Amino acid sequence: MPEKILQGIPASDGIAIGPAFRYIPAELTVPARAAESADVELSRFDAAREQARVELQGLSNAIEKRAGKEEAAIFEAHREMLNDPALEGRVRELVESGQTAEQALVNATDELAGLLAGMNDELFSARALDVKDVGRRVLRILLGLPDTALGAVTEPSVIVAEDLTPSDTASLDPSLTLGFVTAQGGLTSHSAILARTLGIPAIVGMGNNLLENVPGGTFIVMDGRTGELLIEPDEEITGRYQKVKSQRESQMQILKAAAEKDAVTANGRRVEVAANVGEAATARDAIEHGAEGIGLLRTEFLYLEDTQPPSEEKQFHIYREIFEVMAGRPVIVRTLDIGGDKPPSYLPFPTEMNPFLGWRAIRISLDEQDLFKTQLRAILRAAVGHHARIMFPMVSDLDELRRARDIVDTVKRDLALASVEFAFDVPVGIMVETPAAAVMVDALAEASDFFSLGTNDLTQYTLAVDRGNAKVANLFQPLHPAVLRLIKQTIDAARAKGKWVGMCGELAGMTKAIPILLGFGLDEFSMNPRAIPEAKRLIGQLTDERAREVASHAMTFGTAAEIENYMKGILTELA
Numbered sequence: 001m002p003e004k005i006l007q008g009i010p011a012s013d014g015i016a017i018g019p020a021f022r023y024i025p026a027e028l029t030v031p032a033r034a035a036e037s038a039d040v041e042l043s044r045f046d047a048a049r050e051q052a053r054v055e056l057q058g059l060s061n062a063i064e065k066r067a068g069k070e071e072a073a074i075f076e077a078h079r080e081m082l083n084d085p086a087l088e089g090r091v092r093e094l095v096e097s098g099q100t101a102e103q104a105l106v107n108a109t110d111e112l113a114g115l116l117a118g119m120n121d122e123l124f125s126a127r128a129l130d131v132k133d134v135g136r137r138v139l140r141i142l143l144g145l146p147d148t149a150l151g152a153v154t155e156p157s158v159i160v161a162e163d164l165t166p167s168d169t170a171s172l173d174p175s176l177t178l179g180f181v182t183a184q185g186g187l188t189s190h191s192a193i194l195a196r197t198l199g200i201p202a203i204v205g206m207g208n209n210l211l212e213n214v215p216g217g218t219f220i221v222m223d224g225r226t227g228e229l230l231i232e233p234d235e236e237i238t239g240r241y242q243k244v245k246s247q248r249e250s251q252m253q254i255l256k257a258a259a260e261k262d263a264v265t266a267n268g269r270r271v272e273v274a275a276n277v278g279e280a281a282t283a284r285d286a287i288e289h290g291a292e293g294i295g296l297l298r299t300e301f302l303y304l305e306d307t308q309p310p311s312e313e314k315q316f317h318i319y320r321e322i323f324e325v326m327a328g329r330p331v332i333v334r335t336l337d338i339g340g341d342k343p344p345s346y347l348p349f350p351t352e353m354n355p356f357l358g359w360r361a362i363r364i365s366l367d368e369q370d371l372f373k374t375q376l377r378a379i380l381r382a383a384v385g386h387h388a389r390i391m392f393p394m395v396s397d398l399d400e401l402r403r404a405r406d407i408v409d410t411v412k413r414d415l416a417l418a419s420v421e422f423a424f425d426v427p428v429g430i431m432v433e434t435p436a437a438a439v440m441v442d443a444l445a446e447a448s449d450f451f452s453l454g455t456n457d458l459t460q461y462t463l464a465v466d467r468g469n470a471k472v473a474n475l476f477q478p479l480h481p482a483v484l485r486l487i488k489q490t491i492d493a494a495r496a497k498g499k500w501v502g503m504c505g506e507l508a509g510m511t512k513a514i515p516i517l518l519g520f521g522l523d524e525f526s527m528n529p530r531a532i533p534e535a536k537r538l539i540g541q542l543t544d545e546r547a548r549e550v551a552s553h554a555m556t557f558g559t560a561a562e563i564e565n566y567m568k569g570i571l572t573e574l575a
């Protein structure tokens, strides 16, 4: 019987074969209904509490096996909270005053959490969030909804979801995640980027019927290179995919071995090929794939994985570990790029019509200066003896850049006054990811030591196309002539001012773009680690002269489709 094949946007290379795990985050709203008798409501509460206890025990066992006793301790603490006499007593009181079990639970946990948060103590604030978490679990059970949180994945599976937020993706356990497939999202939505960084096969933008088509547990094969999802394929087809999977893996091994050497063009010019990384494990992986540095250290995941911002000490240790892994190679640390599709829970986010045009990145850093200073202190301290640079995201204005640099100077002064050791000479640069920055590079050069092109946002903002919206994914064209002109203009203007210019947007790792970018004279290409071996191979095949010819010819076209078509021919020539 022919299997069912669905087509989506190929977002992260790799083949995954296994059962589907459907991730459906539950919407928890307290129903408006009259309360039953107090006895009935209380016994519903007790039964839900009992089930929560069983769930937490299961989670605790699974996490202990996966990550150790320490990691599992949080679920033990949650189990204890279920028995907290203060919580139980308050629920009882509220039920006896006529509330339903759900209302009483929400009110009692809110009150208790408010009390703990009001104590102005880090430990108690953390407990306040735990109380809320436990309350949410019991409420979900009272509402009769299943536990479909990602923590409930207990066997290696392909995650199938409507969409994944970056924090969902960050919380995926790599040892249990064979790959993921989402109905929404585009090539440069942050979950897709993270998948590429982690080397998890991914397909996005599958369309609205995805969850209907893939019941939980269905056996599936997915190919993140082609965007194909096969539902219940037979043994022969599965075997074929298994074979392709191992062929691709051995090809990668060959390319990886060659990638140990520095990247040079066919006429012998050195070009830097670096990696986009979010943690020490990926940094190690990046070196294995031939990374000569980190062109983008994404620090935002540190801010998203927890219910409170990371402390200076925590950041210091993480950055230092990454610098040590990179052993003297250059590392560009991007300061917090949250907001947009990456809002953490602890900041007061307004309801925004257009979050990507709203309170995001450098705008948050300039408003929440304590948060920003804490990060800068951690970076400057960890950078001692290492080759680090600091980079601000989403700058669109010189005044913004000057203000951010002033804060760096203040932090340095404070560290010096407190006799804390820190790296004094850390270059400070910006991402060029707004059209405003791209056309103002000559002016921004006054306060920026270097530039790095962020083509994901630059494409989104230039073409007015939401990078995560599957409906307009076909309009998201980083090779659009308008985007290419801004890229060229940025490189030319930076060069004229004697400034180094790299690229850390996804375009830097796309083979169809590399010859053009090389022809423009880009100094550094930073990409997901797995794209490095092929990028180095391609650079080695091109002379600067040929790259310049290709770039000039590409600039004569009026549409992205024409440029893509032209580049297809060039890549065949270079294969």
Ligand code: PEP
Binding pocket: 193, 296, 337, 433, 453, 454, 455, 456, 457, 458, 504, 505, 506
């Ligand atoms: C970009 O916008 O190109 C970029 C690298 O940053 P991010 O994808 O995190 O927005």
Ligand code: MG
Binding pocket: 393, 433, 454, 456, 457
């Ligand atoms: Mg960006």
